[in-house]
Amino acid sequence: MLPKFKLLQPTTIAEASAELRRLGDDAKLYAGGAELALLMRHGLIEPGYLIDIKGISELNGIGENDGAVSIGACATHHLIERDPLVRRDLPAFAHAESQVANVRVRAQGTLGGNLCFNDPHSDAGTALLIHEASVTLANDKAARQIQLEEFLGAMYATALAEDELLTRVEAPPLPPGWSSAYLRVHRFQRPTLGVAAAAKITNGRIEAARLAVGCVSAKPERLRELERELQGAPLSEAERIVRARGDYLRDILQPVDDLLGSAEYKLYMTQVLLARGLEQADNHSFEFRVSGFGSEDRAGNAKPVTRNPEPATHFNLSLTVNGKAWQGEIPVEETLLDFLRERLRLTGTKRSCESQVCGACTVVVGGLPVSSCSYLAFEAGGKSVTTVEGLASGEALDPLQQGFIRHLGAQCGYCTPGQLMAAKALLLENPRPGEAEIAEWLKGNICRCGAYPGIAAAILEASGQRK
Numbered sequence: 001m002l003p004k005f006k007l008l009q010p011t012t013i014a015e016a017s018a019e020l021r022r023l024g025d026d027a028k029l030y031a032g033g034a035e036l037a038l039l040m041r042h043g044l045i046e047p048g049y050l051i052d053i054k055g056i057s058e059l060n061g062i063g064e065n066d067g068a069v070s071i072g073a074c075a076t077h078h079l080i081e082r083d084p085l086v087r088r089d090l091p092a093f094a095h096a097e098s099q100v101a102n103v104r105v106r107a108q109g110t111l112g113g114n115l116c117f118n119d120p121h122s123d124a125g126t127a128l129l130i131h132e133a134s135v136t137l138a139n140d141k142a143a144r145q146i147q148l149e150e151f152l153g154a155m156y157a158t159a160l161a162e163d164e165l166l167t168r169v170e171a172p173p174l175p176p177g178w179s180s181a182y183l184r185v186h187r188f189q190r191p192t193l194g195v196a197a198a199a200k201i202t203n204g205r206i207e208a209a210r211l212a213v214g215c216v217s218a219k220p221e222r223l224r225e226l227e228r229e230l231q232g233a234p235l236s237e238a239e240r241i242v243r244a245r246g247d248y249l250r251d252i253l254q255p256v257d258d259l260l261g262s263a264e265y266k267l268y269m270t271q272v273l274l275a276r277g278l279e280q281a282d283n284h285s286f287e288f289r290v291s292g293f294g295s296e297d298r299a300g301n302a303k304p305v306t307r308n309p310e311p312a313t314h315f316n317l318s319l320t321v322n323g324k325a326w327q328g329e330i331p332v333e334e335t336l337l338d339f340l341r342e343r344l345r346l347t348g349t350k351r352s353c354e355s356q357v358c359g360a361c362t363v364v365v366g367g368l369p370v371s372s373c374s375y376l377a378f379e380a381g382g383k384s385v386t387t388v389e390g391l392a393s394g395e396a397l398d399p400l401q402q403g404f405i406r407h408l409g410a411q412c413g414y415c416t417p418g419q420l421m422a423a424k425a426l427l428l429e430n431p432r433p434g435e436a437e438i439a440e441w442l443k444g445n446i447c448r449c450g451a452y453p454g455i456a457a458a459i460l461e462a463s464g465q466r467k
Contacts, residue, residue: 033376115135130211349372
């Protein structure tokens with residue numbers, strides 16, 4: 001269980017801003033909570049209050065605004081990567097969103113939370129820089145719009161005032177005739193390096209370019225001097241020009257050694273990916289690795305109708321678990337994992353890393369997989385939750401369970417419940433996934449026994465593509 005705190009659920013930006021001003025450092029905004037829950041679990045922060053802002057209508061949704069794509073701060077990465085408008089007008093950004101951590105984190109984490117946390121090892125900001133995106137910041141008195149490049153400060157720092165919320169991100173499409181790419185190197189689901197490239201290339205010559213690099217230094221950086229040098233150059237010379245500017249890249253990026261790679265490695269790979277990004281933009285070869293997308297987020301951002309006008313220590317939860325209704329009062333800090341294991345005695349869901357990495361605690365909420373170790377139980381209010389105990393129908397095993405047995409997808413068995421639930425969510429998303437999509441969807445579920453081929457075979461069999 002997480003440390004105790006009190007929960008506030010404001011319905012307007014003004015209410016949330018007023019609470020931030022009143023409570024000061026003792027309060028944290030809660031949107032997706034993907035990073036926040038980990039910091040709290042490990043005692044790195046101990047807020048007395050969480051201000052849940054997902055019920056504020058202005059912070060949700062994706063649409064068009066004055067020619068730009070307008071994305072609410074509480075839109076999840078999963079919603080964004082599959083939104084038709086984002087995929088049409090911001091394809092490299094949509095691809096970057098599809099690479100964030102794993103599918104469970106994307107179902108929970110939000111764009112606004114990602115940008116406000118400003119972790120240097122992040123994808124979204126880098127891809128948005130080539131669209132010259134801006135952000136809207138607001139409190140209970142006024143709103144202001146600034147460029148994303150100005151908003152992102154030093155490591156974990158932003159231009160937010162103490163009582164402000166990031167409300168929306170506005171990203172204009174690239175000019176006509178331009179194309180884009182987002183390339184990354186990653187380790188343990190965290191990007192070591194991210195490169196976004198956009199260019200207008202005519203008859204093999206670069207008319208104009210925008211380049212951004214992230215994860216190498218404290219924040220994403222635009223490479224404007226290199227952009228100017230590439231303007232008018234033949235594409236065939238781009239790699240040579242990029243490699244000749246090693247000192248410039250070192251000065252502006254200031255790469256550092258860390259567990260994800262040495263400074264020299266990051267600098268070398270930056271040059272490699274910049275050249276590849278320009279080539280990919282010229283070939284218009286961008287392809288999405290996910291399918292079955294739509295504009296809806298089935299995990300949903302809807303909040304229960306009941307709201308707490310005062311800080312609450314408990315929550316009146318009503319939900320459905322494995323087809324059975326449950327209603328009762330729970331502490332606001334109770335995770336879904338604790339709720340399932342301790343209250344309902346559904347111990348098939350395993351406690352393991354408690355860091356959203358291994359996948360052993362995966363359950364399906366509203367059709368999407370989540371890490372129940374870091375998903376607050378009150379978030380499931382009004383939704384349907386399925387655990388591994390809910391897969392079988394009486395004595396009849398689910399086709400996935402049968403396939404796991406037949407193809408030896410279950411060996412020691414500890415990861416198996418999470419693997420099954422991630423696979424079930426995949427088949428709900430796309431009933432006939434290909435092998436590449438299976439690998440992408442399940443990359444966040446670790447099997448120490450190495451039963452991945454059997455797991456993939458079981459999923460293909462359950463989808464009717466293999467007998």
